[in-house]
Amino acid sequence: MFAPASRKTDVSSALTRNLVRLAPLGLLVLAGCAGRDDLYVLLPGKAKTGALTVTSGGEQRVLNQPYAAARVTRTGSVDARVTTEAEVRRAFGPALAAQPGRPVSFYLYFLADTDEFTLESKQVVNQIFAEIARRPAPEIVIIGHTDRVGSVQYNDALSLKRAGRVREELRKLGIPKVRISVAGRGKREPEISTADEVPEPRNRRVEINVR
């Protein structure tokens, strides 16, 4: 008489156990199907508006106009639309407010094949100090550049030497305590485009990037 009842209990408790074991799987499946509230927006850039490629599932959209946006409500469904500055402020206000200050660059110029500054360059130093004082957590990157005379290797070394020289000068001038790093771009990033092997004073410079 008790046997069937106990068998029933066994069955139901086994069922419960299985349901408990399966529950997390069910939740996962639900989460996978749940609608999404994704929004991707391309903003007008300071110099130019670039592009953003949105790929979801097999779908792809390219955003390449200011305020072009893509809404994704589930994986594989990308709706193109255009948003507005006001809408962007509402949706992204705190993230935009948290953006760090834009890095600013200053330039010092050099005499040919040397690490000696031109005279005018010495005045730029005051502006650099002012920019450092303006920032909550300043950092400086000193980036050397050369004109296009000489090999890549020679100019890499020269640009780094120029950057190192500027670091010493800034230290002597009593730069406030900030992190300073140096880099040498060689002849890769001329200010004035020239053919290779053309001497160009405006390309013999050191960039001081304050950020």
Next chain:
Amino acid sequence: MITGADGSVGITFRDNSLLSVGPDSVLSIDRFVFDSTTHQGAFESSLKQGTLAVVSGKLAKQSPDAMTVKTPAAILGVRGTEFLVRTGQSKD
């Protein structure tokens, strides 16, 4: 990086990429490699939840495929400059 209900954070990366996240967000920096001489490298991050504002830097300028941002629903390829990302489940 995880922010609370009233939290936000802004970060400047070595290539001058600027990333900032709003409240209730989860962002992971999966890979950051930057060569300051050649500007080659890679920058991969994932926004799992919340809001993200990006100003791309020297990596994206040097090579169009260097920077990607992933969300649970999509992957964003960055061809330079400024954009915003919001990701999360819809409330209904």
